[in-house]
């Protein structure tokens with residue numbers, strides 16, 4: 001398959017196994033978090049991955065971004081097999097594929113200014129920052145709808161929606177072609193959610209990104225998805241164009257999922273907000289930085 005006609009991203013037969021200890025004798029059993037998943041994302045489209053908690057969405061995202069290694073299966077990006085990339089090739093791949101997580105505060109180092117945060121991908125890529133760090137950061141901030149005069153501020157000085165925009169600016173700085181949003185708007189209030197979704201769509205229109213968009217809120221998925229893949233117990237049970245999956249679901253599990261209460265329950269929401277505030281107050285090093293991104 002030529003690079004041009006190949007999908008932007010393709011995962012084929014992806015399997016991720018974890019071992020678990022079970023029972024009174026703590027026997028090790030193998031558990032398949034992702035079980036033979038095949039999916040594609042094309043340039044300029046948004047593939048939404050939906051399914052109940054624990055169905056394997058985030059694990060699929062981690063496999064796609066090569067944050068964890070596959071047990072078996074292949075990961076292709078722009079027509080190249082990237083399943084076993086290492087060293088500088090893996091580094092390049094990790095710039096091309098950016099991940100935006102749910103909690104913006106936990107993925108932004110609280111001790112770093114916005115300028116430092118959004119220019120970090122260029123430092124990681126050992127690239128010269130065009131026009132200098134300040135001008136570059138200001139430009140990015142303007143693109144994501146933040147006040148460029150706030151480039152010296154710290155994450156805690158921004159609201160949740162603004163902090164997520166910082167995360168988006170940082171992802172943009174890396175020059176990605178595939179952007180994986182793992183519940184990226186789930187922690188935001190509905191009105192802010194809509195604004196961030198609009199921003200993601202604008203950026204997609206400008207840049208031609210493919211999005212792998214994970215969300216448990218089907219109202220959000222309806223707003224953004226081109227196609228939908230439904231996950232259940234580690235497998236994809238149904239995939240198709242958004243309106244087909246929503247209006248004419250074929251699989252019984254998809255039908256059940258569509259009938260479920262769309263919004264998150266208040267107790268979960270409360271716990272999430274508390275955890276977020278605790279992180280905002282603290283100084284937890286970011287998962288993204290630990291992974292050397």
Ligand SMILES: Nc1ncnc2c1ncn2[C@@H]1O[C@H](COP(=O)(O)OP(=O)(O)OP(=O)(O)O)[C@@H](O)[C@H]1O
Nearest residue numbers: 018019033051052053054055056057058059060216
């Ligand atoms: N590092 C790990 N070690 C062991 N088990 C794991 C690990 N990561 C995920 N799992 C298990 O794999 C399954 C799928 O988890 P995953 O996080 O991919 O689900 P999810 O669909 O993203 O759920 P949620 O909607 O709650 O985010 C779960 O049962 C989870 O406990």
Ligand SMILES: [Mg+2]
Nearest residue numbers: 057058059182
């Ligand atoms: Mg998840």
